[in-house]
Every structure is written in structure tokens, then in C-alpha cells.
Amino acid sequence: MPNSRENLLPAVDPAYCKGCARCIDACLHNCIEMGNEINPLTGLTPVILHLEDCTHCGLCVTACPEPYGLHMDSITDDYSAVRPETFDGVVKTRPKAASIPSTKIPINPGKPILIKGTYASSIGAVLAGCRHFYGYPITPSTEGAELMAKLLPNLDGIFIQAVSEVAAINMLYGTGGAGLPCMTFTSSPGFSLMLEGISYMIGSEVPSVIVNIMRGGPGLGNIAPEQSDLKLVCHGLGHGNTQCVVLAPATPQEMLDLTMLAFELTFKYRNPVIIIGDGYLGQITGKVSLPDYMIQPGLPDWAVYGDAGHRGNLIASIDITEPDLEARNIRLNHKYDTMIKAEQRSDSFFCEDAEILLVAMNTPAQMAKGAVQQLRSEGIKVGLFRPITAWPFPVDALSKLIPQIRQIVVVEASNGQLEDEIRLSLSKAGVTQLPPISFVRRFGGILPQTHEIVEKIHALEGVVA
Amino acid sequence: MSAFYNTFERHSHGEGLKGHSTHYCPGCGHGLAHKFLAESIDELGIQDRTIAISPVGCSVFLYYYMDVGNSQAAHGRAPAVAIGHKMANPNSIVVSYQGDGDLASIGLAEIISAAQMGLPISVIFVNNAIYGMTGGQMAPTTLKGMKTMTSPYGRNENMGSPLKMAELIAQMDSPIYVERVALFDSKQRIRAKKAIKKALQIQVENKGFSFVEVLAECPTHLHLSPTEAQDWVKNSMLPVFPLGVKKDVEPTHIFSFEKPSFESGKLLALIGATAEDVPKFANSFPKHIDPLDISLKLAGSGGDGAQTAALLITRTAINEGFDSTHIPSYGPESRGGTSYADVHIAEMEVLSPSAPDPHILIAFNQPSMDKFAPKVRENGIIIGDSTVIHSMPAIDPTVKVVMVPMSAIATELGKIMVKNVVALGALQAATGLFPEQSFLTAIQQGLKDKKELFPLNVEAFHRGMEAALKSEKI
Ligand code: SF4
Ligand code: SF4
Ligand code: SF4
Numbered sequence: 001m002p003n004s005r006e007n008l009l010p011a012v013d014p015a016y017c018k019g020c021a022r023c024i025d026a027c028l029h030n031c032i033e034m035g036n037e038i039n040p041l042t043g044l045t046p047v048i049l050h051l052e053d054c055t056h057c058g059l060c061v062t063a064c065p066e067p068y069g070l071h072m073d074s075i076t077d078d079y080s081a082v083r084p085e086t087f088d089g090v091v092k093t094r095p096k097a098a099s100i101p102s103t104k105i106p107i108n109p110g111k112p113i114l115i116k117g118t119y120a121s122s123i124g125a126v127l128a129g130c131r132h133f134y135g136y137p138i139t140p141s142t143e144g145a146e147l148m149a150k151l152l153p154n155l156d157g158i159f160i161q162a163v164s165e166v167a168a169i170n171m172l173y174g175t176g177g178a179g180l181p182c183m184t185f186t187s188s189p190g191f192s193l194m195l196e197g198i199s200y201m202i203g204s205e206v207p208s209v210i211v212n213i214m215r216g217g218p219g220l221g222n223i224a225p226e227q228s229d230l231k232l233v234c235h236g237l238g239h240g241n242t243q244c245v246v247l248a249p250a251t252p253q254e255m256l257d258l259t260m261l262a263f264e265l266t267f268k269y270r271n272p273v274i275i276i277g278d279g280y281l282g283q284i285t286g287k288v289s290l291p292d293y294m295i296q297p298g299l300p301d302w303a304v305y306g307d308a309g310h311r312g313n314l315i316a317s318i319d320i321t322e323p324d325l326e327a328r329n330i331r332l333n334h335k336y337d338t339m340i341k342a343e344q345r346s347d348s349f350f351c352e353d354a355e356i357l358l359v360a361m362n363t364p365a366q367m368a369k370g371a372v373q374q375l376r377s378e379g380i381k382v383g384l385f386r387p388i389t390a391w392p393f394p395v396d397a398l399s400k401l402i403p404q405i406r407q408i409v410v411v412e413a414s415n416g417q418l419e420d421e422i423r424l425s426l427s428k429a430g431v432t433q434l435p436p437i438s439f440v441r442r443f444g445g446i447l448p449q450t451h452e453i454v455e456k457i458h459a460l461e462g463v464v465a
Numbered sequence: 466m467s468a469f470y471n472t473f474e475r476h477s478h479g480e481g482l483k484g485h486s487t488h489y490c491p492g493c494g495h496g497l498a499h500k501f502l503a504e505s506i507d508e509l510g511i512q513d514r515t516i517a518i519s520p521v522g523c524s525v526f527l528y529y530y531m532d533v534g535n536s537q538a539a540h541g542r543a544p545a546v547a548i549g550h551k552m553a554n555p556n557s558i559v560v561s562y563q564g565d566g567d568l569a570s571i572g573l574a575e576i577i578s579a580a581q582m583g584l585p586i587s588v589i590f591v592n593n594a595i596y597g598m599t600g601g602q603m604a605p606t607t608l609k610g611m612k613t614m615t616s617p618y619g620r621n622e623n624m625g626s627p628l629k630m631a632e633l634i635a636q637m638d639s640p641i642y643v644e645r646v647a648l649f650d651s652k653q654r655i656r657a658k659k660a661i662k663k664a665l666q667i668q669v670e671n672k673g674f675s676f677v678e679v680l681a682e683c684p685t686h687l688h689l690s691p692t693e694a695q696d697w698v699k700n701s702m703l704p705v706f707p708l709g710v711k712k713d714v715e716p717t718h719i720f721s722f723e724k725p726s727f728e729s730g731k732l733l734a735l736i737g738a739t740a741e742d743v744p745k746f747a748n749s750f751p752k753h754i755d756p757l758d759i760s761l762k763l764a765g766s767g768g769d770g771a772q773t774a775a776l777l778i779t780r781t782a783i784n785e786g787f788d789s790t791h792i793p794s795y796g797p798e799s800r801g802g803t804s805y806a807d808v809h810i811a812e813m814e815v816l817s818p819s820a821p822d823p824h825i826l827i828a829f830n831q832p833s834m835d836k837f838a839p840k841v842r843e844n845g846i847i848i849g850d851s852t853v854i855h856s857m858p859a860i861d862p863t864v865k866v867v868m869v870p871m872s873a874i875a876t877e878l879g880k881i882m883v884k885n886v887v888a889l890g891a892l893q894a895a896t897g898l899f900p901e902q903s904f905l906t907a908i909q910q911g912l913k914d915k916k917e918l919f920p921l922n923v924e925a926f927h928r929g930m931e932a933a934l935k936s937e938k939i
Binding site: 019020041059107110112126127155156170252283286305369451 | 475477482486490492515519532538547549550552556557574575582690722731732737739743758791792793821
């Protein structure tokens with residue numbers, strides 16, 4: 001109904017007036033006064049309008065902080081008839097966006113290329129459809145970011161060097177929340193700074209890939225390789241009940257392959273995926289075969305993308321009432337359970353008849369492989385079990401091996417964090433008959449070396465070298 | 466008309482009055498800032514494109530009300546989240562809505578860097594001089610002498626002065642529009658609305674970063690009636706936070722963003738993928754050095770080219786169809802000091818990539834020789850630069866030492882940088898690791914866009930070979 005200003009008058013449903021009196025001060029004609037009755041629905045005292053001298057100026061409406069408070073209306077005598085639902089006329093409906101799936105584009109992979117670990121991960125990311133990178137320089141992960149800075153502008157993608165890791169992770173929250181694949185590279189101290197953001201991402205179900213090239217700690221530590229963020233990535237992803245799939249590559253090839261997998265999983269679960277490498281793995285140059293496809297990402301229906309179809313969407317992790325937040329946690333926990341069932345990955349090296357089992361991840365697993373090779377040549381039945389997912393820990397595969405094993409040796413560049421994962425997951429899986437667990441541990445940026453592992457086994461086996 | 470939801474379904478599931486009223490206290494300035502934002506969005510016809518970033522603070526529930534795309538950010542991080550959204554879809558109109566604790570305290574780094582980055586986002590900063598949500602604590606914008614829960618005796622000298630964000634942002638180069646407005650009377654409200662609309666309009670036109678500071682009332686924590694709170698803002702805040710346009714300039718350029726490319730040919734070219742066959746020259750794995758896995762260490766000072774030489778060996782091995790890895794020493798020690806590289810070559814797969822006891826050592830200077838030569842394993846080979854290395858540490862008696870005047874040869878050739886290629890020639894002649902042609906092919910590949918340097922490199926390589934064959938003893 002077309003209304004000229006003259007036949008409109010201010011009106012307010014008393015239930016939607018908070019009695020703030022801003023409108024009273026705004027009216028130059030004293031048309032509004034404070035009421036004298038408390039509204040039983042709100043416990044507040046709404047204003048009373050006397051519109052005899054009203055000039056239809058609308059200043060009172062501009063003064064009202066309530067969206068459905070004071071407004072100009074043609075109805076003047078029956079407040080109760082003014083239902084907020086009718087303010088904007090008919091309720092606006094609009095089509096909801098449908099999810100656009102990503103597409104696989106076949107490519108000719110050509111010959112293997114020779115690249116360093118961080119580069120392999122960057123290349124995996126662009127092949128997986130990532131065109132948005134946010135990061136903060138930190139050794140030994142920076143080369144990955146530098147390659148992205150070179151590649152992305154040529155692909156009309158976005159590379160932003162953020163003011164800090166805190167800003168970087170929150171930029172990922174924005175782009176991931178908009179439904180697009182995005183990533184960052186960081187290293188241990190930077191990863192610590194990102195934990196708040198990671199917790200928000202998990203709570204809000206925002207996908208993103210975070211590569212942590214772990215270095216020596218605690219504190220500033222040094223820039224040499226360590227694996228001491230394992231407890232963080234498995235059990236300490238910020239506050240709250242949080243888990244992410246954590247992938248642990250061991251070679252440049254896996255840096256590429258697992259980065260591509262990470263992008264798939266992060267959208268599959270609407271949950272960030274963490275890739276952990278060690279400083280060595282970031283820096284090592286090796287042979288990498290490209291896949292025979294690349295990904296053009298789609299756009300999920302839940303994205304906050306900034307168009308009509310996605311307008312009603314919300315990315316948030318806040319649930320002010322306890323039952324709502326409990327429901328969110330139950331949903332997330334259910335998702336974690338699905339990951340535990342579906343995403344355990346591991347690799348076995350000479351495990352079929354192994355009696356001694358080395359367990360190691362990342363570069364230390366390569367050192368352990370070297371040891372297995374040497375010890376096998378001496379006739380010692382040793383094998384290597386290598387978790388590829390640090391979380392979920394591949395306990396199903398490990399449990400199967402346990403009965404044949406008489407000695408476990410955990411090889412790690414940390415103070416037993418991998419051993420804790422092994423013990424915890426076996427215990428949860430109900431495997432209580434454990435062989436003795438021994439270890440080779442180095443810290444401070446020193447990785448366990450092949451000869452140290454060999455010596456350890458020799459000592460355990462009573463072999464005189 | 467405005468961009469508010471018809472019913473606030475997210476406010477206590479839209480039940481009862483909550484479906485149509487805000488959670489704000491009576492007279493709170495947030496309601497007005499919301500209203501002016503909602504009206505501006507509607508008037509500019511950008512409701513579908515708008516994404517509102519809710520902060521942490523009393524306005525955390527902005528998303529209850531705005532019928533736009535909504536994203537709720539961690540405390541202080543809204544500008545970073547806004548940038549993430551804007552870059553994902555440059556056609557979206559992104560509004561970072563923040564209070565004083567969020568923007569001027571915990572989120573200072575994010576707002577300052579976002580402003581200086583200057584990307585087209587719009588920031589609405591609601592300054593009511595106090596923390597609302599947490600219950601009336603001191604804000605960075607709290608006035609001097611003002612009593613709050615955490616400045617119970619008044620904000621004193623030890624607590625600093627109120628932070629003037631609009632002025633701070635305006636003096637930066639990149640923002641193009643900064644204004645401070647208020648809500649305490651009709652004139653201010655009309656100005657506030659205009660400013661918010663302008664901030665959005667600037668983004669619609671891809672002009673850049675805009676910032677509107679809104680002086681707002683928090684009657685609850687000022688312990689004043691809403692009317693008194695309006696007077697307080699006018700009389701007490703205004704002298705500290707003067708109103709007005711702080712910056713309004715034409716942008717130096719209009720932002721435009723292309724759609725990301727997913728053209729496979731372009732991508733493959735960029736990452737250096739090639740389908741070209743590289744010729745092989747070796748008949749078999751150099752088993753005379755080790756049947757399975759050969760390790761090398763190359764060590765020198767920063768400019769010696771140890772890393773490049775190491776990479777060339779790795780490339781040579783991979784061209785020949787073997788596995789190979791290279792790990793550099795990195796970080797501070799690689800800037801200046803010693804630089805060393807571990808290389809492995811394996812017939813099948815490199816297992817352990819480090820080389821604590823290499824088969825072969827190439828030492829470019831005396832410290833490297835002293836440090837690593839004793840670690841070379843039995844029957845190993847050491848190749849050293851005799852121009853600069855004049856003594857040998859104690860080494861395994863079975864280890865062969867080949868000394869070549871690498872620096873002298875390179876200097877003679879007019880380019881000291883080819884010292885490492887001289888070393889590779891010596892390596893070839895002394896070890897027979899791979900045929901000469903294998904190395905030269907890898908060197909040629911490595912030179913990519915500096916092909917004119919190839920003949921010089923070939924010569925350096927040959928000189929290295931010759932010199933190794935008539936190795937000088939030290
Ligand atoms: S429209 Fe103008 S004159 Fe009428 S009540 Fe409101 S402020 Fe007063
Ligand atoms: S401004 Fe709105 S909420 Fe405040 S008293 Fe007037 S009608 Fe009521
Ligand atoms: S506490 Fe202050 S800022 Fe928060 S809603 Fe109430 S009046 Fe507004």
C-alpha cells in the first residue's frame with residue numbers, strides 16, 4: 001500500500017519498546033512520553049504516543065534502537081495489530097544454493113620433478129584446487145609460502161602475508177568459511193599461535209589445510225627438526241573438544257600426495273586437516289611424481305560466500321544455551337568417531353614376519369627404514385610400522401601386528417609423545433598384552449639416526465657389533 | 466525496509482518476543498548502529514552480497530539480526546576473517562563490526578594491518594568506552610579518571626590514555642575514508658547513518674578500506690539512564706573523541722580481482738612439469754661405491770655452491786632413473802657460515818636421507834675438511850679444494866683423498882662461481898659415480914635460462930676431471 005509521509009505516523013508495539021526514551025528526546029513536538037505501566041511481557045515500561053502535534057518527521061523512528069520498535073505505520077489506534085512480521089510486507093523467500101561438487105581435471109603428469117618437501121606440499125595444494133594462501137614467514141616452513149607467493153598470482157589466486165600467525169589462521173577462517181580451499185604453512189611457534197583459530201574452525205566446521213613443519217622447542221628452541229608438537233596436534237588443538245585428521249608424510253612425494261588428500265578430507269568432514277612434517281622433511285629435495293589429475297573446487301551449500309543462494313548461512317561456533325552447545329559437541333564427536341573408523345592410515349615395511357617392531361613417523365621413519373634394511377641383512381626379524389595418520393592413530397593395523405611382536409622400539413624426535421599415542425590408542429582398543437616398549441629418542445633438532453636405531457636393537461638383542 | 470531478518474530465529478530459537486527484539490539493554494548504541502547498517506545494506510541493494518562479521522563482545526549476536534551472510538569471528542580477529550571472506554569472493558561486501566575491546570585492544574594488530582593493507586572492506590567500530598559483555602571493565606577507550614570494574618579508583622596515569630582509533634587509522638596511507646560519528650541526538654544519528662552508508666558505498670565501488678567509529682552509549686555499565694548516557698557521550702566523550710571526517714580521499718586505484726585459473730596447461734608449466742625424456746647414460750647403479758645406497762656430503766662456506774652442486778648430483782641420479790635426496794643445512798648457519806648438504810642416491814628408495822658417515826665428501830674449505838673428513842667411512846673418497854685446504858685431519862687409512870685446485874681453476878676461467886662445477890668434474894673422474902654426459906646433462910638442465918653459460922661450465926667440468934686424475938697430495 002503506497003503511503004505518502006503525511007498519512008504515516010509513528011507506532012510501536014509496547015512489547016517491542018524497551019522504554020529507553022531515545023524517541024522522547026528526539027521528538028521536537030513532545031509527542032512521546034514515558035508510560036507509567038510496566039509491560040508484563042517484558043518487565044519494561046514502554047512509551048506512550050500523543051500524535052496530535054506530530055509532523056511525521058520520523059526523527060523518533062531514527063532514534064529507536066530496536067529493529068521492530070518504533071516505526072512509521074498507517075495504523076495508529078491499535079498497536080496490537082502491528083505485528084513485526086508485517087513490517088517488510090510478505091516474508092522474502094529465496095532459492096537456497098545447492099552444493100556444487102568439485103571436478104577432477106585430467107592432466108599429463110609427465111616425468112617426476114625434483115623438488116623440496118615444502119614445495120611438494122605447495123604444488124599438491126595448487127593441484128588440489130587451492131588458490132588462497134595466508135601465512136607468516138617462519139623457518140623451516142617459509143619456502144612453501146614463498147613458492148605459493150610465486151605461483152598464486154599467476155593463477156589469479158590470492159597470497160597474503162598476514163601480520164601474524166593469528167591473523168593468518170583467521171583469514172583461513174574467512175576463506176574456508178566462504179567454502180573455498182585454502183592453506184597455510186607454519187612451524188611450531190607459529191602453530192602454537194594458531195591454536196585459538198583452529199579451535200574456532202573446528203567448532204564452526206570450517207575447512208582448511210594447515211601444514212606444520214615442526215622444529216625444535218620449547219620456546220624459541222631452534223629451527224632444526226623435531227616432532228614435539230604431536231601432543232598438540234593429537235590432543236591440544238586449542239580449547240574445547242577438538243580433533244583433526246593429522247597426516248604425517250615421510251617423503252617429498254608424500255608431502256604432495258598427502259596435501260592433496262588433506263584438501264579432500266577437509267571438505268569431506270568440514271573440519272581442518274593438519275599436516276605435520278619435520279624440519280628435514282620441509283627442506284629435503286627428492287623425486288616427486290605428479291598425479292594424473294587436478295581439482296577445480298566447487299562451492300558447498302553451507303558456505304558464507306556472499307551471494308543470494310548462500311545468504312541465510314552462518315559460520316559460528318557459539319551456542320549460548322547449554323543444550324545447543326551439547327548438541328554441537330555430540331555432532332562433532334560423531335564426526336570424530338567417523339574419522340576414527342574411516343581415516344586410519346599406515347604403512348608397513350617388512351612387518352609380515354617381524355618380531356621386533358620399530359614405530360616411527362616423518363623423517364625418523366626413513367631413518368628407521370634404513371635400520372630395518374641393515375638389520376634384516378644381519379638376519380634380525382625387524383619391521384617398521386609407520387603411522388601416516390597421527391590422528392586417528394592407525395590402531396587397527398597396529399593391533400593386528402601386536403601378537404607376533406616381542407619388542408617394540410619407538411623412534412622419535414620427541415620425549416615420548418609418539419609412544420604415548422601408541423600406548424593410549426592400544427589401551428583404548430583393549431589391547432592389554434603388550435610386548436616391552438623401548439625407544440630411541442633425540443631432541444633439540446637432532447633426529448634419531450639409522451646407526452643409533454641399529455645400535456639400540458643390537459643392545460636389546462645382545463648382538464655384539 | 467532494511468536488511469533485518471523478518472524473525473530472529475537465532476535469538477533463543479525465535480521464541481516469544483525474542484523473535485523480534487534484540488538482546489541489547491534499553492538505550493544501547495549497538496541497536497542503532499545495527500539499524501543504520503541494515504538500512505544502508507537495503508538502500509544500496511547489496512543484501513545478497515553482504516557478509517557481516519560478528520565480533521566478540523555485546524554485539525557477538527549481530528548474526529541474530531542481519532539477514533545477510535554471517536560469520537562469527539574470534540575476539541579481535543574480525544578484520545582478518547573479513548579479508549578471508551573478501552578474497553574468497555571479491556564481489557561480496559564484507560563488514561567487520563567490532564566493539565572497543567575487540568578492535569582497540571585484543572585485535573589491534575589485525576585492524577592496523579587490515580587498514581594498512583587497504584583491501585576494500587568496511588569496518589564499523591562501536592566505541593562506548595567500556596567492556597560490555599564481560600561486565601564493565603576498562604577498555605582502551607575508557608576516559609581518564611573513569612571508574613570501571615578494573616579501574617575501580619578511576620583510570621590513572623599508569624593505565625594510559627584513551628586510544629583514538631579513528632585518528633590512528635586516518636593517519637595511515639591506505640584507508641580512504643575514516644569518520645567518527647555519534648548517536649546522542651537526531652543530527653548525530655542522521656550523520657551516523659550517512660557515514661555507514663558511505664563506508665559501504667566505497668566498498669561497492671571497489672575503492673578501498675573504510676572505517677566508521679561510532680561513539681555509543683552503554684547505559685548499563687555507565688550506571689546511567691539511557692538519556693543520561695546520551696548526555697555523557699556528548700559531554701564527556703566528545704572532548705576526547707572529536708567527531709567528524711578524519712580522512713576522505715579518492716583512491717589511487719580501483720581494486721579488481723580475476724577469477725582464479727584452473728587451466729591445467731598453465732599450472733603444469735608453472736610448476737615445471739615436463740613430459741620430455743631425459744637421456745640416460747649410466748648402464749647400472751654405481752655398485753662399485755655401494756650396492757644399495759650411496760651417501761655424499763658437500764661442505765663449504767656460504768658462497769661455495771655446495772648446495773647447487775648437491776642438487777646437480779641429485780638431479781643427475783634421478784635422470785638416471787634412481788632415487789635421490791638432498792638435504793641442505795639451513796637457517797642462520799646457512800647465511801654466511803658453513804653450508805653443507807647431504808645427498809643420497811639409492812637404486813630403489815632412499816631410506817635414511819642424512820649422511821653422518823658419507824661414502825664421499827667434497828670439502829670446499831679447511832674447516833669443512835677438518836670437521837667432516839674424519840667421518841668418511843672405510844674405502845670412501847674425499848675431494849678437496851687444494852687452493853684453500855692445506856692440511857688434513859686424521860682419517861680412516863682406507864679413504865682415498867683427491868685434492869684439486871678448484872678455486873684456482875675457477876679463477877683462471879674468469880668465474881669463481883664455477884668452482885663447484887670443477888668439483889663435480891673431479892667427483893666424476895675420481896669416483897665414476899655417473900658418466901660425464903650424465904652430469905653435463907643435469908648441468909644443462911640446471912642452467913635453464915642462462916644457456917650461454919653452458920660452454921664455460923663444460924670447460925670447468927673437464928678441468929675438474931683432468932685435475933682429479935693428476936691429484937696433488939698434501
Ligand atoms: S514523527 Fe516527528 S513529530 Fe512525530 S512523534 Fe516522531 S519525532 Fe515527534
Ligand atoms: S526509542 Fe524505541 S525502544 Fe526506546 S523508548 Fe522509544 S520506542 Fe521504546
Ligand atoms: S552492556 Fe552496554 S554495550 Fe552491552 S548491550 Fe548493554 S548497554 Fe549495550
